[in-house]
Amino acid sequence: MTSAPDDQRPDLPALRDAISSGDPVRAMPALTQLRFCSDEEAVPLLVLGTAQKPFLVRSLSCSGLGYKRTEQGWQVLSRLLVDDEDSNVRAEAANALASYGVERSWPLLRSAFEADDAWLVRCSILSALAEQPEIDLNWLLDLATLAIKDGDGTVRVSGAEILGRVVRDGADQPLGDQARALLQPLQQDVDHRVVASALNGLQVS
Structure with missing residues (x-):
C-alpha cells in the first residue's frame, strides 16, 4: 500500500469536500490523492465519488475501488456494473471488479457481458x-x-x-x-x- 510521509498526508475532510462538490476540476485531483490513504480511509470517499453526477468523477472513483479493495467497494461496483447510466462507468466498474480475482468476478462479468450491449x-x-x-x-x-x-x-x-x-x-x-x-x-x-x-x-x- 502506498503511503505518504506524515507532513504530506492528505487532508481527509478537504478531500471529502472536494469530492462531494461534484466539480470534476476539484473532485478528480482529490480522488487521485486517495492513493496515499489506507483502504479504510479511501473507500468511503471513493464510494462518495461514485454518487456524483459527472461521469468522469464516477468513472475515476470506480477505478480507485479496483486498487482500494474492501467489501463495501465490491458491493458498490457490483451495483454500478448493472445500474449506472453511462457505459464508461460500467466499463470501469467491470475492470475494477476483475481486480478482486477472476473466481469471484467471473459470474458477475459473464452476466453483464450477456446483458449489456x-x-x-x-x-x-x-x-x-x-x-x-x-x-x-x-x-x-x-x-x-x-x-x-x-x-x-x-x-x-x-x-x-x-x-x-x-x-x-x-x-x-x-x-x-x-x-x-x-x-x-x-x-x-x-x-x-x-x-x-x-x-x-x-x-x-
Missing part, C-alpha cells in the same frame, strides 16, 4: 478477463463464443483474439479444436480486423 463495456470485460493468467480456458471459450456474434467489429476482434489464446493454450485439449473451429468462419468476416485476428489465431501451431 455497449461495446465499451463488453470490450472492457473481455480485456479484463483475458489478462487473468489463471482463468479457466473453458470460461474464455464461452465468453469468446458470445463475443464473435456481436454486431460491433471491435468486440468481435477481441473475441477472435481470445479464441487465438484458447487455440494456443488449449492445443492439447478438445477446447483448442473448438476454438479453432469457431475461428474458421471469421476468415470471411465483413470487418478486416476480425479477419486478421482470425488468421493470426489459426496460425498458432
Whole structure:
C-alpha cells in the first residue's frame, strides 16, 4: 500500500469536500490523492465519488475501488456494473471488479457481458478477463463464443483474439479444436480486423 510521509498526508475532510462538490476540476485531483490513504480511509470517499453526477468523477472513483479493495467497494461496483447510466462507468466498474480475482468476478462479468450491449463495456470485460493468467480456458471459450456474434467489429476482434489464446493454450485439449473451429468462419468476416485476428489465431501451431 502506498503511503505518504506524515507532513504530506492528505487532508481527509478537504478531500471529502472536494469530492462531494461534484466539480470534476476539484473532485478528480482529490480522488487521485486517495492513493496515499489506507483502504479504510479511501473507500468511503471513493464510494462518495461514485454518487456524483459527472461521469468522469464516477468513472475515476470506480477505478480507485479496483486498487482500494474492501467489501463495501465490491458491493458498490457490483451495483454500478448493472445500474449506472453511462457505459464508461460500467466499463470501469467491470475492470475494477476483475481486480478482486477472476473466481469471484467471473459470474458477475459473464452476466453483464450477456446483458449489456455497449461495446465499451463488453470490450472492457473481455480485456479484463483475458489478462487473468489463471482463468479457466473453458470460461474464455464461452465468453469468446458470445463475443464473435456481436454486431460491433471491435468486440468481435477481441473475441477472435481470445479464441487465438484458447487455440494456443488449449492445443492439447478438445477446447483448442473448438476454438479453432469457431475461428474458421471469421476468415470471411465483413470487418478486416476480425479477419486478421482470425488468421493470426489459426496460425498458432
